[in-house]
Amino acid sequence: xxxxxRVAIVGATGAVGEKxxxxxxxxxxxxxxxxxxxxxxxxxxxxxxxHHVHFVEEATPEAFEGIxxxxxxxxxxxSKELAKEAAKRGAVVIDNTSAFRMEPTIPxxxxxxxxxxxxxxxxxxxxxxxxxxxxxxxxxxxxxALGLTKVIISTYQAVSGAGSIAVQELVAQNSxxxxxxxxxxxxLPVKSGSKHYxxxxxxxxxxxxxxxxxxTLEEWKMMNETKKILHDPTLAVSATCVRLPVVAGxxxxxxxxxxxxxxxxxxxxxxxxxxxxxxxxxxxxEQEYPMPLFSEGKDDVFVGRIRRDPANxxxxxxxxxADNLLKGAALNSIQIAEALMEExxx
Amino acid sequence: xxxxxRVAIVGATGAVGEKxxxxxxxxxxxxxxxxxxxxxxxxxxxxxxxHHVHFVEEATPEAFEGIxxxxxxxxxxxSKELAKEAAKRGAVVIDNTSAFRMEPTIPxxxxxxxxxxxxxxxxxxxxxxxxxxxxxxxxxxxxxALGLTKVIISTYQAVSGAGSIAVQELVAQNSxxxxxxxxxxxxLPVKSGSKHYxxxxxxxxxxxxxxxxxxTLEEWKMMNETKKILHDPTLAVSATCVRLPVVAGxxxxxxxxxxxxxxxxxxxxxxxxxxxxxxxxxxxxEQEYPMPLFSEGKDDVFVGRIRRDPANxxxxxxxxxADNLLKGAALNSIQIAEALMEExxx
Numbered sequence: 001x002x003x004x005x006r007v008a009i010v011g012a013t014g015a016v017g018e019k020x021x022x023x024x025x026x027x028x029x030x031x032x033x034x035x036x037x038x039x040x041x042x043x044x045x046x047x048x049x050x051h052h053v054h055f056v057e058e059a060t061p062e063a064f065e066g067i068x069x070x071x072x073x074x075x076x077x078x079s080k081e082l083a084k085e086a087a088k089r090g091a092v093v094i095d096n097t098s099a100f101r102m103e104p105t106i107p108x109x110x111x112x113x114x115x116x117x118x119x120x121x122x123x124x125x126x127x128x129x130x131x132x133x134x135x136x137x138x139x140x141x142x143x144x145a146l147g148l149t150k151v152i153i154s155t156y157q158a159v160s161g162a163g164s165i166a167v168q169e170l171v172a173q174n175s176x177x178x179x180x181x182x183x184x185x186x187x188l189p190v191k192s193g194s195k196h197y198x199x200x201x202x203x204x205x206x207x208x209x210x211x212x213x214x215x216t217l218e219e220w221k222m223m224n225e226t227k228k229i230l231h232d233p234t235l236a237v238s239a240t241c242v243r244l245p246v247v248a249g250x251x252x253x254x255x256x257x258x259x260x261x262x263x264x265x266x267x268x269x270x271x272x273x274x275x276x277x278x279x280x281x282x283x284x285x286e287q288e289y290p291m292p293l294f295s296e297g298k299d300d301v302f303v304g305r306i307r308r309d310p311a312n313x314x315x316x317x318x319x320x321x322a323d324n325l326l327k328g329a330a331l332n333s334i335q336i337a338e339a340l341m342e343e344x345x346x
Numbered sequence: 347x348x349x350x351x352r353v354a355i356v357g358a359t360g361a362v363g364e365k366x367x368x369x370x371x372x373x374x375x376x377x378x379x380x381x382x383x384x385x386x387x388x389x390x391x392x393x394x395x396x397h398h399v400h401f402v403e404e405a406t407p408e409a410f411e412g413i414x415x416x417x418x419x420x421x422x423x424x425s426k427e428l429a430k431e432a433a434k435r436g437a438v439v440i441d442n443t444s445a446f447r448m449e450p451t452i453p454x455x456x457x458x459x460x461x462x463x464x465x466x467x468x469x470x471x472x473x474x475x476x477x478x479x480x481x482x483x484x485x486x487x488x489x490x491a492l493g494l495t496k497v498i499i500s501t502y503q504a505v506s507g508a509g510s511i512a513v514q515e516l517v518a519q520n521s522x523x524x525x526x527x528x529x530x531x532x533x534l535p536v537k538s539g540s541k542h543y544x545x546x547x548x549x550x551x552x553x554x555x556x557x558x559x560x561x562t563l564e565e566w567k568m569m570n571e572t573k574k575i576l577h578d579p580t581l582a583v584s585a586t587c588v589r590l591p592v593v594a595g596x597x598x599x600x601x602x603x604x605x606x607x608x609x610x611x612x613x614x615x616x617x618x619x620x621x622x623x624x625x626x627x628x629x630x631x632e633q634e635y636p637m638p639l640f641s642e643g644k645d646d647v648f649v650g651r652i653r654r655d656p657a658n659x660x661x662x663x664x665x666x667x668a669d670n671l672l673k674g675a676a677l678n679s680i681q682i683a684e685a686l687m688e689e690x691x692x
Contacts, residue, residue, distance in 0.1 A: 012423070154500035154550045154599035156588065174520040174546075196632040200520075201592060202639035203502045203597050204358035205651050205665045212631040214611065223656065234685040236657030240599045240665065242502065242551060245591050249547050253500035253586045255601070265560065287541040293548035305551050307560035310569065311496070311582030319551045319586065 147259025249292025493605025
């Protein structure tokens with residue numbers, strides 16, 4: 001008989017928590033019991049799961065007693081407070097926040113890329129940043145086949161990455177077009193920041209707070225997480241992250257330099273076609289290329305606009321799009337749990 | 347007494363034609379007479395200019411008799427048909443279309459960058475593509491001071507570059523959020539193309555038709571025009587052009603490699619601060635950086651997010667934003683005319 005698991009979702013009422021619940025249902029994850037946990041103010045809220053009503057319970061250390069797998073997506077501070085408590089009680093934590101991603105002893109996993117890293121887990125596994133996940137799904141097969149020396153990324157990121165309140169704000173702003181500059185803005189680019197800008201009819205070159213050397217934390221996450229997941233600390237990666245008036249689907253304009261000489265565009269396309277979790281969508285004659293609007297609700301990472309830099313035979317452009325709440329967050333977390341099952345680690 | 351000019355605007359009823367008219371008024375261009383020309387179906391339409399009503403006349407070869415300066419912005423086919431007719435009749439043509447930009451004998455001019463090229467004109471001067479103009483305003487002072495070896499661009503372009511109909515379509519689509527995937531799309535990415543996609547809540551990685559080697563014509567324009575304007579045919583330039591749900595203001599994420607060793611970010615900032623027509627807007631601590639929504643109606647090119655590639659001491663990121671209908675089109679055309687006056691060429 002198939003083994004079944006006692007599962008908890010922490011941050012059950014958030015945008016990613018909601019998608020995690022949907023993914024568990026859709027993928028028929030083998031569940032024997034499920035707990036929906038959140039902060040005190042959501043306690044008692046109803047959640048429908050597999051045709052039954054569940055009630056949100058408070059996320060406390062004791063709530064993790066008897067849990068096998070705990071999905072965390074309630075912000076870094078909640079993970080810092082409770083992930084170790086859950087692990088101590090025997091749960092394997094799959095954490096969707098940035099709390100532990102760069103800790104050397106904690107695996108940072110995209111199953112298609114580095115499933116083997118799961119074997120070293122000590123109770124907590126980190127789910128990478130949304131914009132990193134879709135990138136490494138494409139970079140790793142290229143790196144293995146052609147060698148990879150340089151990556152320059154410009155992102156085009158959806159507001160749902162900043163939570164449901166950011167989506168609501170965009171939709172409200174879009175309805176007040178006549179009055180663009182006086183549009184109310186309270187969420188983006190960073191809710192806790194001192195300044196907010198409208199995202200409707202705009203592009204904001206700031207995601208998360210600013211960190212060292214003029215890069216934002218989102219940019220540092222992409223650069224550092226990519227190197228950790230690919231086990232290539234000397235890979236040259238540099239990123240610019242930009243928020244768009246798009247609800248769902250992150251897009252990335254990615255420039256790579258490979259090691260292999262005389263590599264054709266067709267060769268790159270074949271590698272991408274064969275990559276797990278990745279779909280090639282690249283037919284200029286038919287105007288076929290990935291777009292965020294059409295990535296919504298889809299599991300795969302889509303790649304198109306593949307072409308060689310006319311000035312550099314080892315330089316290639318890629319356009320990479322994925323649903324940031326699915327492969328970029330909830331789906332990858334569930335896939336980590338599935339990989340743990342496959343590897344006999346849970 | 348100041349010399350005054352007999353001026354014509356061809357494509358007077360279009361989005362750029364309208365901005366040209368506004369710029370002539372705002373900049374008090376020395377006009378003795380003005381003609382508004384367009385296709386047959388716009389003949390008789392009223393246009394207000396300097397407190398007087400003017401009527402649109404048909405753009406025919408004879409309409410250019412007695413004209414000193416003719417601004418063309420009615421599409422490439424109109425320029426190909428009439429620009430030489432106008433020049434033959436003694437007008438200096440300033441052409442905002444791509445019709446003649448890459449012809450070796452026709453100057454392609456951004457006054458802050460290559461005003462001297464005007465001296466070789468033979469009746470027609472080309473105004474570069476919108477996304478090229480704002481780029482070269484920033485690249486040229488860097489190239490002169492630090493040397494420039496490589497440029498990789500990802501654009502974030504406004505729909506107004508595709509005309510007023512594209513703006514109307516975006517606004518209409520934004521008002522039907524609940525029904526995103528079935529939104530009516532008839533204009534973008536290319537009106538005459540066989541497929542159209544919604545731009546609201548989307549990003550379309552196609553501007554203009556596809557050309558050779560998987561690049562769009564917009565991308566080829568950026569690459570080829572940049573090299574021509576900078577007089578640097580071997581400069582390594584490669585571009586990805588993307589349309590956004592933004593009405594006005596093109597943004598560009600630009601990665602450059604310079605020749606100079608040990609150049610600091612401060613040195614790059616100083617060069618940009620001193621560049622004509624360019625404004626440095628780069629203060630992460632105060633969340634200050636250029637954004638398309640705030641570039642609308644402004645003459646300058648704005649630059650921010652300047653930082654060094656952590657993996658390459660000669661690599662720098664720039665974020666460049668300008669109003670695509672002003673510096674990217676109408677304003678630059680009028681500035682070309684002003685430069686012709688300054689240089690005694692008209």
